Amino acid sequence: xxxxxxxxxxxxxxxxxxxxxxxxxxxxxxxxxxxxxxxxxxxxxxxxxxxxxxxxxxxxxxxxxxxxxxxxxxxxxxxxxxxxxxxxxxxxxxxxxxxxxxxxxxxxxxxxxxxxxxxxxxxxxxxxxxxxxxxxxxxxxxxxxxxxxxxxxxxxxxxxxxxxxxxxxxxxxxxxxxxxxxxxxxxxxxxxxxxxxxxxxxxxxxxxxxxxxxxxxxxxxxxxxxxxxxxxxxxxxxxxxxxxxxxxxxxxxxxxxxxxxxxxxxxxxxxxxxxxxxxxxxxxxxxxxxxxxxxxxxxxxxxxxxxxxxxxxxxxxxxxxxxxxxxxxxxxxxxxxxxxxxxxxxxxxxxxxxxxxxxxxxxxxxxxxxxxxxxxxxxxxxxxxxxxxxxxxxxxxxxxxxxxxxxxxxxxx
Amino acid sequence: xxxxxxxxxxxxxxxxxxxxxxxxxxxxxxxxxxxxxxxxxxxxxxxxxxxxxxxxxxxxxxxxxxxxxxxxxxxxxxxxxxxxxxxxxxxxxxxxxxxxxxxxxxxxxxxxxxxxxxxxxxxxxxxxxxxxxxxxxxxxxxxxxxxxxxxxxxxxxxxxxxxxxxxxxxxxxxxxxxxxxxxxxxxxxxxxxxxxxxxxxxxxxxxxxxxxxxxxxxxxxxxxxxxxxxxxxxxxxxxxxxxxxxxxxxxxxxxxxxxxxxxxxxxxxxxxxxxxxxxxxxxxxxxxxxxxxxxxxxxxxxxxxxxxxxxxxxxxxxxxxxxxxxxxxxxxxxxxxxxxxxxxxxxxxxxxxxxxxxxxxxxxxxxxxxxxxxxxxxxxxxxxxxxxxxxxxxxxxxxxxxxxxxxxxxxxx
Numbered sequence: 042x043x044x045x046x047x048x049x050x051x052x053x054x055x056x057x058x059x060x061x062x063x064x065x066x067x068x069x070x071x072x073x074x075x076x077x078x079x080x081x082x083x084x085x086x087x088x089x090x091x092x093x094x095x096x097x098x099x100x101x102x103x104x105x106x107x108x109x110x111x112x113x114x115x116x117x118x119x120x121x122x123x124x125x126x127x128x129x130x131x132x133x134x135x136x137x138x139x140x141x142x143x144x145x146x147x148x149x150x151x152x153x154x155x156x157x158x159x160x161x162x163x164x165x166x167x168x169x170x171x172x173x174x175x176x177x178x179x180x181x182x183x184x185x186x187x188x189x190x191x192x193x194x195x196x197x198x199x200x201x202x203x204x205x206x207x208x209x210x211x212x213x214x215x216x217x218x219x220x221x222x223x224x225x226x227x228x229x230x231x232x233x234x235x236x237x238x239x240x241x242x243x244x245x246x247x248x249x250x251x252x253x254x255x256x257x258x259x260x261x262x263x264x265x266x267x268x269x270x271x272x273x274x275x276x277x278x279x280x281x282x283x284x285x286x287x288x289x290x291x292x293x294x295x296x297x298x299x300x301x302x303x304x305x306x307x308x309x310x311x312x313x314x315x316x317x318x319x320x321x322x323x324x325x326x327x328x329x330x331x332x333x334x335x336x337x338x339x340x341x342x343x344x345x346x347x348x349x350x351x352x353x354x355x356x357x358x359x360x361x362x363x364x365x366x367x368x369x370x371x372x373x374x375x376x377x378x379x380x381x382x383x384x385x386x387x388x389x390x391x392x393x394x395x396x397x398x399x400x401x402x403x404x405x406x407x408x409x410x411x412x413x414x415x416x417x418x419x420x421x422x423x424x425x426x427x428x429x430x431x432x433x434x435x436x437x438x439x440x441x442x443x444x445x446x447x448x449x450x451x452x453x454x
Numbered sequence: 455x456x457x458x459x460x461x462x463x464x465x466x467x468x469x470x471x472x473x474x475x476x477x478x479x480x481x482x483x484x485x486x487x488x489x490x491x492x493x494x495x496x497x498x499x500x501x502x503x504x505x506x507x508x509x510x511x512x513x514x515x516x517x518x519x520x521x522x523x524x525x526x527x528x529x530x531x532x533x534x535x536x537x538x539x540x541x542x543x544x545x546x547x548x549x550x551x552x553x554x555x556x557x558x559x560x561x562x563x564x565x566x567x568x569x570x571x572x573x574x575x576x577x578x579x580x581x582x583x584x585x586x587x588x589x590x591x592x593x594x595x596x597x598x599x600x601x602x603x604x605x606x607x608x609x610x611x612x613x614x615x616x617x618x619x620x621x622x623x624x625x626x627x628x629x630x631x632x633x634x635x636x637x638x639x640x641x642x643x644x645x646x647x648x649x650x651x652x653x654x655x656x657x658x659x660x661x662x663x664x665x666x667x668x669x670x671x672x673x674x675x676x677x678x679x680x681x682x683x684x685x686x687x688x689x690x691x692x693x694x695x696x697x698x699x700x701x702x703x704x705x706x707x708x709x710x711x712x713x714x715x716x717x718x719x720x721x722x723x724x725x726x727x728x729x730x731x732x733x734x735x736x737x738x739x740x741x742x743x744x745x746x747x748x749x750x751x752x753x754x755x756x757x758x759x760x761x762x763x764x765x766x767x768x769x770x771x772x773x774x775x776x777x778x779x780x781x782x783x784x785x786x787x788x789x790x791x792x793x794x795x796x797x798x799x800x801x802x803x804x805x806x807x808x809x810x811x812x813x814x815x816x817x818x819x820x821x822x823x824x825x826x827x828x829x830x831x832x833x834x835x836x837x838x839x840x841x842x843x844x845x846x847x848x849x850x851x852x853x854x855x856x857x858x859x860x861x862x863x864x865x866x867x
Contacts (some may be wrong), residue, residue, distance in 0.1 A: 057556050063571075064559035066736050070573050071745025073550050085553055088545030095545075097553060108547045111747055116545055126539070131501030132508075132529055134521045134723035136831060137486055140498055140510060143470050146477035158476075160483050163576040163725060164746040170609055174618035183620050195745045196583055196609065202743035205587035207596050209625035279747075305747055310547035312576060312725050312748035323479050330615035332484025332608045333577040334524055334692075334718055335725035418549060 053097040057085045071195065072109065079421055081410050089116030091430040094418060102418035103439045107426035110280055110305035113361075114351055115430020121309045124347040125340040132339070139339035145346050149317055152349060154288050155297035156317035160326060162336055165279035166194030168302035168314040169240070171331045173198070175300060175318065176238035176273035179325035184232035185275075186239045188219040190247045193240060193277055213237075219245045220255055222262045229266045238273035238299075239263050243281035243290030244388065249402065249422045251395060252387030260294040273299040273322065279314070280305055283349070284390040284426070286358050311344035351429075358390065361427045364436055365389025368427070371440035379447035391424045404450070411449045415442035466510040470498045484608065485522065492834055494823050502529030504843040507831060515831035516852045520839035523693055523718035526774075527764055528843020534722045537760040538753040545752070552752035558759050562730055565762060567701050568710035569730035573739060575749055578692035579607030581715035581727040582653070584744045586611070588713060588731065589651035589686035592738035597645035598688075599652045601632040603660045606653060606690055626650075632658045633668060635675045642679045651686035651712075652676050656694035656703030657801065662815065662835045664808060665800030673707040686712040686735065692727070693718055696762070697803040697839070699771050724757035764842075771803065774840045777849055778802025781840070784853035792860035804837045817867070824862040828855035 050056035058075060061084075062068045068075030069084065078084050083096035092115055094104040107113065114121060128139065146159040162168050173185055193199040197210035213235075217228035219242075229236060241263055245253035267274040276298035278290050283306040286292045299322055304314035312335070318326055351357075366389045376383040381404075382397035396404040405421035412419050417439045419425060463469035471488065474497075475481045481488030482497060491497050496509035505528055507517040520526065527534060541552065559572040575581050586598055606612040610623035630641035632654075642649060654676055658666035680687040689711035691703050696719040699705040712735055717727035725748070731739055764770075779802045789796040794817075795810035809817040818834035825832050830852045832838060 053553075057553050060560065061556045064556065064563050066571050066573065066731075067740030069551060069555070070740070071743065071749060073745070073750050078550070084550050085556075086545065086548040086550045087552065089548055090545075094549055096550075104549065106549045108549055109747060111547050116548075117543070122542060129535060130530070132499065132503075134524050134725075135499040135502055135529075136507055136517065136519045136521055137491070137497050137499045137509075138482060139500065140466075140470055142482070143474045143477065143498075147473065150477050158479050160479065163748065164580070166746060167577070174610060176618075177620065178618035195743055197587060197611075200743050202741075205589075205591035205738070205742045207590065207626055209622040212622040212625075213620055310748075310751070312547075312751065318479075325618070327480030327483075328615075329618045330484065330608055330613050332486070333579060334522060335576065335723075336484060337486050338723075338725065 054083045054085050057097060079406055079409055082413060091115040091117070092428055092435050102413065102416055103435055103442070104418050105425040105427070106418055106420055107428050108310060110426050111310040113283060113306035113357065113428050114309045114348060115428045118309050118351070120351065121344050121347045125311055125344040128339040128343045134335055134338040138337040139342070141339050141342040141346065142337060145342045148346055148349055149315060152287055153301070153317050154292065155301065155319050157320045158318060158323055158326065160316045160331070161342065162314040162316070162331070163312050163333055165302065165304035165314055166196055167331070167333065168279060168304055168316050169193045169199065169277055170196060171316050171329065172275045172300045172302050173238070173240065174329045174331065175316070175322055175326050176275060178329050179273060179322045180237045180271065182235045182237040182272070183213040184215055184235045185213060185237055186215045186217060186225070186228045186232055188241060188245065189216040190250070191219065191242050191245070192247065220253060220259045222259055225259070225262060225266065229270065236270045236272040238275050239267055240275040240277060242277045243285060246280060246387065246391070246424045251384060252393045252424055254388065255294070257294045260291055260296040264296045267299070275299065276301045278303050281391060282306060283352055284358060284361055285388055287352055307348065308341050308345035309348045311341035313341040313345055355429050357429050360429055361390035362388070364431050364433070365392055365427050367433065367436045368392065368439065371436065372443055375440060375444045375447050379451045381447060381450070387424050390427055393424045394419070404454070407453070408446055408450050411446035412443055415445045417442045467496045467498050470510060492819055492822055495826060504528040504530070505841055505848050515826065515829055516848055516855070517831050518838040518840070519831055519833055520841050521723060523839050524723040526696060526719035526770065526841050527722045527761060528841045531722050531764070533764065534757050534760045538724055538757040541753040541756045547748055547751040551750040552755070554752050554755040554759065555750060558755045561759055561762055562728060565700055566714070566730050567705065568712070568714065568732050570733045571731060571736055571739065573729045573744070574755065575727040575729070575744070576725050576746055578715065578717035578727055579609055580744070580746065581692060581717055581729050582606045582612065582690055583609060584729045584742065585688045585713045585715050586651070586653065587742045587744065588729070588735055588739050589688060591742050592686055592735045593650045593684065595648045595650040595685070596626040597628055597648045598626060598650055599628045599630060599638070599641045599645055601654060601658065602629040603663070604632065604655050604658070605660065633666060633672045635672055638672070638675060638679065642683065649683045649685040651688050652680055653688040653690060655690045656698060659693060659800065659804070659837045664797060665806045665837055667801065668707070670707045673704055673709040677709045680712070688713045688715070690715050692716060694804060695719060696765055697771060697774055698801055700765055720761065721754050721758035722761045724754040726754040726758055768842050770842050773842055774803040775801070777844050777846070778805055778840050780846065780849045781805065781852065784849065785856055788853060788857045788860055792864045794860060794863070800837050803840055806837045807832070817863070820866070821859055821863050824859035825856055828858045830855045
């Protein structure tokens with residue numbers, strides 16, 4: 042019935058948007074909602090291979106979003122998918138877990154210095170919510186201290202939107218300013234003897250803001266304040282996990298959390314999340330009840346094992362850093378050549394490109410739109426992601442495309 | 455390292471349990487937690503085919519749990535998996551949705567009378583939580599009325615456990631007794647002008663309790679009370695959905711909810727959940743922010759389309775009812791032959807078998823253990839599930855096995 046919409050549309054993407062507007066509220070929901078897709082960007086995709094993605098109108102792009110993070114080894118990594126298929130052809134979702142639940146937990150415990158154990162879920166939000174619940178169970182306290190504006194998931198206690206959220210959902214959340222030790226200390230003081238934990242992202246990656254790495258002093262202050270209060274340090278590594286350091290993103294600061302939340306890149310696009318934790322919270326983790334119908338399925342765990350094996354073999358964080366730096370250096374050079382002052386922030390593995398003085402992102406969006414025409418998929422407001430499928434030649438091809446985009450932008454401004 | 459545990463174990467299952475106890479809190483978490491697996495039941499599985507599952511020690515069982523619900527067409531349904539593979543080999547988790555998100559939403563709108571739109575998630579809990587958030591957004595009110603003891607998910611606002619849960623998480627939850635219109639009315643009165651909605655399961659399927667279908671009067675009262683208060687009727691069809699009626703489990707009562715939560719059987723084991731709703735809540739659904747990294751992935755949606763197509767073609771609810779009734783009649787006859795009085799409850803598609811006077815489930819657990827030895831996998835406390843892969847011959851084979859189990863039980867008691 043709704044297919045008749047297609048007649049009025051000029052592209053397959055437009056036809057699908059029209060059909061979607063009839064059967065999906067607002068046309069699409071969540072972080073991929075129709076209203077949030079940059080102007081003239083495609084909404085619907087058909088597939089991906091390596092570092093390239095294709096939209097429903099047959100356009101192919103070098104992909105710097107990597108499905109908003111999950112794709113860390115490139116789209117369609119053959120060994121990962123082959124491993125997952127092997128399990129699916131025996132059985133994926135069963136009456137109990139497969140041996141791979143144990144093997145993956147063992148692999149995480151070997152890989153992550155602070156981890157004595159692991160639990161598995163489906164969404165990053167499942168993992169952050171479980172961490173908060175476990176921290177409260179471990180301490181018998183309620184207050185969770187979080188950075189203002191940080192994204193920790195999309196359920197009422199943490200959603201960036203307050204629509205449909207009650208005050209009580211946030212009753213025990215206390216905010217501080219990221220990287221501001223004084224502000225953190227004040228928030229901890231406000232929690233007083235009711236402090237269950239500090240929940241903090243690996244780095245500040247709030248949408249539509251310049252990315253910001255934690256200072257080593259801030260990371261250490263998080264640890265010290267938790268130690269002083271017998272509270273739990275929870276690292277939200279959902280977005281950055283496995284790209285900055287395989288042992289957890291704060292290993293570079295020598296700061297170990299009590300609990301970490303993982304998801305996104307853990308299984309190269311197969312749906313999985315994990316909580317890891319230390320010995321001191323093992324008992325609490327065994328007492329909380331967190332579960333889901335698909336949480337024990339074998340295939341995503343097999344995919345995770347193969348993903349982490351490849352990430353180790355490739356020394357992925359260093360490889361991604363090198364490629365990200367090549368992209369960053371090249372963009373800086375080309376922007377300057379065309380007379381633009383750009384601000385590049387975040388770790389090279391998860392970059393953001395902004396234009397100086399471009400507070401409303403108008404120039405950034407125009408640039409990304411030009412870049413899209415030249416065959417690279419960038420995001421103007423959200424941190425981007427690299428994968429190990431991005432080779433030097435791909436980065437250089439992307440830089441040539443970016444050069445043309447800067448040139449087109451220069452002609453228009 | 456932990457593999458050395460295996461040396462002390464007599465079975466593969468025991469070896470895995472020992473390894474799990476080192477790296478997974480409590481050995482396994484959630485509804486599949488080690489402590490909740492019936493005594494001498496296997497914890498770890500390798501696969502399934504049709505209506506049979508196999509554990510890690512090479513034992514095969516006729517499966518009456520169907521992976522706790524997701525498997526509705528039998529394990530390894532070839533057409534479902536082939537369809538999903540077809541998408542995975544193009545790309546599953548991408549920068550945007552595939553066309554299948556639209557096609558599946560269209561299919562649900564065609565299939566479900568109350569549905570004008572659909573949203574997709576990963577967990578049943580995602581769907582029930584989104585329903586509550588949408589109901590609050592639609593009404594601008596806060597109170598949600600739920601049946602005492604009902605399972606609506608495993609996050610703080612609804613978890614069956616209070617460990618790590620704060621009072622505020624439940625601040626706006628008001629309880630009533632299922633099927634008790636007076637109690638329902640009192641709960642609605644207590645909510646007063648702050649009633650956002652009534653959240654109710656398709657039938658009463660609380661663990662360790664006799665199952666109970668809603669009376670038609672109770673179902674209608676839920677609808678009428680919501681209408682009178684301009685509140686939202688939310689049907690939690692996560693567990694029963696697609697087994698009792700393809701248009702929603704309360705279609706048989708002629709009662710249509712404003713919002714429904716779906717998951718489990720929607721994609722025959724591929725991870726997916728959905729919220730469907732009517733025109734009056736479309737705007738609210740477009741305003742709430744609910745999302746997840748893997749929610750837009752194409753393969754589970756393709757799997758859902760093929761699953762629902764097959765369920766339609768097979769008239770699955772009626773087929774499952776017939777097979778469930780055959781099982782029920784056969785069990786009644788054999789129990790009686792061996793001198794046992796059993797209580798069979800719930801819809802035939804999702805049965806529970808209890809023994810009269812067996813308040814601590816000791817007889818039920820002993821019976822299920824004997825049945826397991828005879829090659830059928832039953833659950834003593836939780837509703838079971840049938841699939842369309844259960845043929846008459848399988849049911850009859852299961853009844854023969856049950857007969858031997860009753861005989862063994864009779865010898866022991």
